[in-house]
Amino acid sequence: MTETTKPLLAALKGGHPDRTPIWLMRQAGRYLPEYRALRAQANGFLDLCYTPDFATEVTLQPLRRFDLDAAILFSDILVVPHGLGQKVWFVEGEGPKLEPLTGTAALDALDLAAMAEKLKPVYETAARVKAALPAGKALIGFAGAPWTVATYMLEGGSSRDFLKAKRWAYGDPDGFQRLIDLLVDATVQHLEAQIAAGAEAVQIFDSWAGALDEDAFERWTVAPIRAIASRIRANHPDVPITGFPNRAGTLYESFALHAGVDAVSIDPTWTVEAIARRLRPHVAVQGNLDPGRLVAGGPDMIRRVRAICDRLAPMGGFVFNLGHGVLPSTNPDHVAQVVEAVRAADADRV
C-alpha cells in the first residue's frame, strides 16, 4: 500500500478512503492493563515519554489490540515547556505541575536549541514506531497549541479560570505575544522534528481554546495555529494538519475558515447535523463521540457511533474519533465494540 492510500491521510485531506479511518485520542493510557504494567516499570510519566523502549511499546499497544488506522506518538504537550527549560513534573492522581513562569524576564531563559537536544528521545521514538507500523496505518505527531501550553506555563498546572494567563493576555497583549511567538517557534520546531522522524500527520491540541472570548480566540488560538500551519505546510505540503479548538462553541466556524488547517477535531457538544452543514464544507472533520459513552458502553454507545458515521462518512473527509481523550475507567472491550461498529457502518453503506 502506498503512502497516499493510507485511509487516515486520505480522509484528512478531504478524500473518500475505502474504509472510514478510526483512531482515538489517548488511545494509549491507563485504561489498558499493559500500559499500567509498563508505567509501573518507568521512573514516572516523563521517564516513560523519554525512554524510547518504553514509549515505542506504549504507542503500539493499542494497535495490537484494536484494528485502528493510526498510532499517535506517545508523549505529552508539556514536553515542550520541559524541553525549553521549565521545571515540569507529574503527580500521580493530580496531573501536571510546572514551576510557573513569572513575567517577560523568564522568557529569556527559555531555549529552543536546548529543546531540540532534550527531545531527541521523543524523535527517536517516532522513528522506531514508524519502522514498526503495519501497512496502511499512519503515524500521527502532535503538539499543544500555544495558548493551551501557555496556560500550563503560567498557571503551573491545570486551572479552572486561567486568570494568571488571562490577566497577562487581556491586560498586556503585546507582552503576552512574546510568549506566544516563542511557542509558535517551539511548536514548529517540535512538529517538524517529528515529521523528519516519520510522523505523517500532525495534530495541534488547543484544549483550553473554549476559555477565550471571540477577540482573544482570534488572536491567541486562530492566529498562532495559522502561523504554525503555514510554516509547516510550506515545508511539508503533504502532511495533513488537524486543529482541536476544544469546547470553542460557535468559534469553531471561524477556526475552520481561518486557522489554515486541513481538519478539525470536534468536541462532543456539536450536533452531527451542524458538523455536516457548518464545518465539513470548509475542512475535514474528526471526533465528537463523548468519551463517557465508552465508559458506559451498551446499545446507546453503538447508536451514537452509528449516528455520527451514517451522517458524516458519506461526505468524505471524515475520521472517526472521540470528542476528547479515552478515560482511564474505560473498559477496553468497549473500544473494540466501537471499532466494530465503525466497520459495520461502512459495510452497511456499500
Ligand SMILES: Cc1c2[nH]c(c1CCC(=O)O)Cc1[nH]c(c(CCC(=O)O)c1C)Cc1[nH]c(c(CCC(=O)O)c1C)Cc1[nH]c(c(C)c1CCC(=O)O)C2
Ligand atoms: C492538556 C493535555 C495534556 N496532554 C495532552 C493534552 C491535550 C489533550 C487533552 O486535552 O487531553 C495530550 C496528550 N497526552 C498524552 C498523549 C499521548 C498520545 C495519546 O494516546 O493520545 C497526548 C496526545 C499522554 C498522557 N498524558 C498524561 C497521561 C497520564 C499519565 C499517567 O500515566 O499517569 C497520558 C497517558 C498526563 C497528562 N498530561 C496533561 C494532563 C492534563 C495530564 C493529566 C491528566 C491525566 O492524568 O489523564 C496535559
